[in-house]
Amino acid sequence: MFHPAIFLHAARIAIVGGLILSGSQFVRAGEWASLKGRFVVDGDTPAPVAITADKDIEVCGKHKLVNEEVVVAEDGGLANVVIFVRSKKVTVHPDLEDGSKAAPVVLDNKDCRFEPHVGFVQTEQTLTIKNSDPIGHNSNIATMKNSPSNSLIPSKGSSDVTFSRDEAIPAAVTCNIHPWMKAYLVIRPNPYGAVSGKDGSFVIENLPVGEELEFQLWHEKGGYLDEFKIGGKKTDAKRGRIDFTVESGDTDLGDIVIDAKVFK
Amino acid sequence: MAKSGSVSDPAADAVAYLMQSTEGWEPKDIPASSLTGDERQALEELATLYLEGRFPAAKASDVLKNGLPEDAAIRGDEEVFIGLAAAERDEVLLNYVGKKTIGKLACYGCHDIPGFEDAKPAGAALADWGRKDPSRIAFEQVAHFVMHDLAHGKEHAHGDEAAEDAHHGAADGHSGHGPDESADHAGTTGADSLGSAELAYRADDDSVHLSPESVDPDTGYFLEKLLGHEREGFLWQKLRQPRSYDYKKVENKSYNERYRMPQFPFDAKQREAVMTFVLGLVAEPPAPEFVYNPTPREQARLDGLVVAERFNCGGCHTLQMDRWDIAYEPETLGFPNDFNDYSFLRGHFTPKQVEQSLRKDAKGRLQTSLVGMPVLDPETGKPQFVDEDGIPVEPDEEDVVLHRPVMLWKDTLVDGEPRLVGGPSLFVPEDAIQAGKHYPAKGGELARLLFPVVIEDEREINPNVKPDDAWGWLPPPLVGEGTKVQSPWLHKFLLNPHPIRPAAVLRMPKFNLQSSQAAALTDYFASVDGADYPYVYDSRLDDSSLAEAETRYPEHLEGAMRIVTNNNYCVKCHLVGDYAPPGNPKALAPQLGRVHERLRPEYVYEWIANPKRFLPYTGMPVNIPHDKPVSQDLYVGDSEQQVGGLTDLLMHFDEFAKRQFSLDSYLPPPAGEAASVGQTGPQNVASATSIQIDSRVDN
Known part of the structure; x- marks a missing residue:
């Protein structure tokens, strides 16, 4: 469903309920709203490839491991799509400005995979890397602007990491001991980002109302998503970048439909 | 014929x-x-x-x-x-x-002819002809020929006028149109191919005698030299009529044995110029002050390079990383991260280096030197281009400021701040590279060629393969090898290579090097890295040093061994003694039981602290973070002490292993116990403190 209060500025043009306006700005200081939607795949995607655990088989061999590059629900909901505010100048809700005050984000080495597969963390927010497995893991975070970190996390142990710089693209996290394990971390300078859940849905809360913001869409397999449909209308977003202006109230983009060919 | x-x-x-x-x-x-x-x-x-x-x-x-x-x-x-x-x-x-x-x-x-690439030069070597012993110069019967030629020039098959001139020249001593020029003339009219008739023995040869004083001074001078069997005389005639040296020899020389040098159309002046040059080729060593006199370390580098090139070490291994001397706009190479590691891993720069790093040129740019590897595209193996955020882009993409990601292999200064090995890759704007100079890597072509291939192969087994891991399966760069390995080990390894990294897809062949060649290579690596060689003393290898550490830290080696064998740590990947971790060989790491003979103690200590500081692409994690030691149940001490314990264990692994072994079971039992031993038989056992691989650790 396409919410009329959302101003979609693809190619710097605002669309309101089918009318085309140009360069509209409705900044309302102190008002915050949330943005939600659901990523859906149109078409068949390849079935997840099973992974054969060839290390610590007595532990990892018990779990049904699959390649999690493309995770699609039965109804087409696409998990692990990242959507975040790319604009450098964005008014951040005062309660959320300081990442160090936010609750830690947990990345768990569990059942010989990372949970979650794609995580979102704000700069200075604590990332707690846990190991719930009875075996040792390491979490090799290949950041581009922050110092790469690669700590060994003993069984039942944990390690805290913070990032002082944001990363333009999600950083891969791998375990060198169990080479099939892979996750991604989205590290942004503000809290405005989300990763779609198993059903493809996402919510970004406390966005400033009336500010034209550039969002970016990314998926592990599809890369920057530059072609999709919102409200049934085809939208081009070069390198996954698209402008939205959020209006008052909770706004729902409805289904954001992505062609399955992107994942082949 | x-x-x-x-x-x-x-x-x-x-x-x-x-x-x-x-x-x-x-x-x-x-x-x-x-x-x-x-x-x-x-x-x-x-x-x-x-x-x-x-x-x-x-x-x-x-x-x-x-x-x-x-x-x-x-x-x-x-x-x-x-x-x-x-x-x-x-x-x-x-x-x-x-x-x-x-x-x-x-x-x-003169011509490039297939099949003759290795043919030897047709003529004598001239490099030191100017001091060739005249007794080794074959004058043959040429003196007779020249006498006859000068005396009876007319009778030869040269141009009649030239011969006439020669005769007059000889008679009146006129030097301007003497025999020299007659020969020149003859030379241009085909006298370079003296016929058999002219070269054959003549009955009147012995009767002809010409005094050097009777011809013009120049000719006389050279004639005298010729008669005296001196170099100048030989060369003079060789250039006048090269094949005249076959005079009186054709009777017993086959066609193919005759002289082949053509007669070049030199005039007297040109001939003298050539003679001056050839006679000056005396191969005299240059004056000592102009002789390059390398230091022993530099000489070791040069000697090693000769061997490295001969055996094409650089075909597989990178011997020297890429270097970019760049001129960049300030603050366009990102920002440094806070140093948060062991203090001994901090980068070291002098105040002068920092000051130089902040000095702008006339265009307002700063300079720095980046030594490292270009980040390669895992699909194509070609250097990657990214935008300012590090997002991969095509080199021809519009509206993008092209950057090249560089993985540092040497600490450097950018904007006056350290950028350390093991940190994030630097994204270098293309214009900064263009404004400077790039020195490509030496060696490693095969590794770069195979980089995308092994990734593609591994992807079939593991779709989540991490591109950087692929470097660990390929021939490793040998940059820093000198400070990494012990020289005696490297010498032995080069003579008889054996597998070190189970994950490698290629094995180093045996090159059948001579011991001296292996030594040259060993010294080369130590010399280029500024390491001590050939003999190195490190107190950490001393038994007394170990004893002192064991006094200070109870269960020093035993505690370290508990870390090694704990299922969370080293044995997850490393071979240790007769233990091999199960699983994919691509995730296996080298044998720890041989570290004591292979690696230098200082390297091992710092490597354990943070492997990425020495091998930027390694997947080995930091097992003992500087601010979070491993469980005290394993080793009692702080992070540095634990790193020290592991280093001591690895560098004294043989000593530790000996302590676990007892000969008691092999020795004859004391009288009275023989019967009971006889019932159980001898046992080859480790001591009671044998190590169990244990995964139960509270961290």
Whole structure:
């Protein structure tokens, strides 16, 4: 469903309920709203490839491991799509400005995979890397602007990491001991980002109302998503970048439909 | 020469040989290949001449007639006679004679001719001819020839006028138009090919004598030198009439043994210039102050390079990383991260280096030098381009400021701040690279070539393969090898390589190096890295040092061994003694039991602290973070003490292993216990403190 209060500025043009306006700005200081939607795949995607655990088989061999590059629900909901505010100048809700005050984000080495597969963390927010497995893991975070970190996390142990710089693209996290394990971390300078859940849905809360913001869409397999449909209308977003202006109230983009060919 | 008097033209033979090569062109208007009877006879005579240089006369005749048997063990030009078929006989002989003629005339001296790449120069070496011992110069009978030539110039087949001039010159001592110039003239009219008649013995030779004083001063000078068998005289005549040295020799010299040097059309002045040059080639060593006198370390580098190039070490291994000397706009290479690691891993820069790093040039740019690896595209293996955020882009993409990601292999300063090995890659704007200079890596071509291939292979097994891991499966860069390994080990390894990294997809072959070559390579690596060699003393290797550490830290080695064998740590990946971790070999790491003979203690200590500081692409994690030691149940101490304990264990692994072993079970039991031992039998056991691999750790 396409919410009329959302101003979609693809190619710097605002669309309101089918009318085309140009360069509209409705900044309302102190008002915050949330943005939600659901990523859906149109078409068949390849079935997840099973992974054969060839290390610590007595532990990892018990779990049904699959390649999690493309995770699609039965109804087409696409998990692990990242959507975040790319604009450098964005008014951040005062309660959320300081990442160090936010609750830690947990990345768990569990059942010989990372949970979650794609995580979102704000700069200075604590990332707690846990190991719930009875075996040792390491979490090799290949950041581009922050110092790469690669700590060994003993069984039942944990390690805290913070990032002082944001990363333009999600950083891969791998375990060198169990080479099939892979996750991604989205590290942004503000809290405005989300990763779609198993059903493809996402919510970004406390966005400033009336500010034209550039969002970016990314998926592990599809890369920057530059072609999709919102409200049934085809939208081009070069390198996954698209402008939205959020209006008052909770706004729902409805289904954001992505062609399955992107994942082949 | 055929009986009819016609001759075979060597040039035609050479043409025939050359015409058979059709690489890059198609021969047209090829003359009829069939030979006339006379031509064939001449061809066979020439072939015989060459064959007699290889075989006795009878054998040569037989080879020409019947060829060589199929199983003849023979190498060289005569191979073409193996299985000589009647149908191809003319073609084979033409090829053979043509090739031999090219060799004889040394056409390859000027022309690039396939098959003659390794042919030796036709003439004598001139590099030190200026001091060649005259007794080793073959003057032959040339003095007689010159006497005769000067005295009876008219009678020779030179141009009559020139000979006349020579005669007058000799008579009146006129130097301007003396015999020299007559020879010059002759030289340009074909006298370089003195005929057999002119070179043959003449009855009046001995009666001819000419005094050097009787000719013009220049000629007289050289004649005197010639008569005195001095270099100047030889060279003078060699340049005047090179083949005159065959004078009186043709009777007992075969056609192919005659001198071949052509007579170049020099005039007297040019001849003197050439003589001055050749006589100056005395190979005298330059004055000591101009001789490069390398330091022992530099000499070791140069000696090692010779061996490295000879055995193509750089074909697989990177010997020197890429270097970019760049000029960049301030703050365009990102920002440094806070240093949050062991203090001994901090980068070290002098205040002067920092100051230089902040000094802008006339264009307002800063300079720095980046040593490292370009980040390669895992799909293509080509250097990657990214935008300012590090997002991969195509090199021709519009509206993007192209950057090249560089993985540092040497600490450097950017904007006056340290950028350390093991940190994030630097994204270098293309304009900063263009404004500076790039020095490509030396070696490592095969590793770079295989980089995308092994990733693709691994992807079939593990779709989540991490591109950087692929470097660990390929021939490793040898940058920093000198500070990493112990010289005696490297010397032994080079002589007899053995597998070190189970994950490697290639194995180093045995090159059958001589011990001196292995030593040169070993010293090379130590010298380029500024490491001590060939003998290194490190107190950490001393037993006394170990004893002191064990006094200070109870269970020093045992605690370290508990870390090694704990299922969370080293044994997850490393081979240790007879233990091999199960699983994919790509995730296996080197044998820890041999570290004590392979690696330098200081390297091991710092490597354990943070492996990425030394090998930026390594997947080995930081097992003991500087601010979070491993469980005290394993080793009691802080992070540095635990790192020290592990280092001591690895560097004294043999000593530790000996402590676990007892000979008691092999020795005869004391009287009275024999019966009970006899019931159980001898046991080869470790001591009671044998290590259990344990995964139960509270961290």
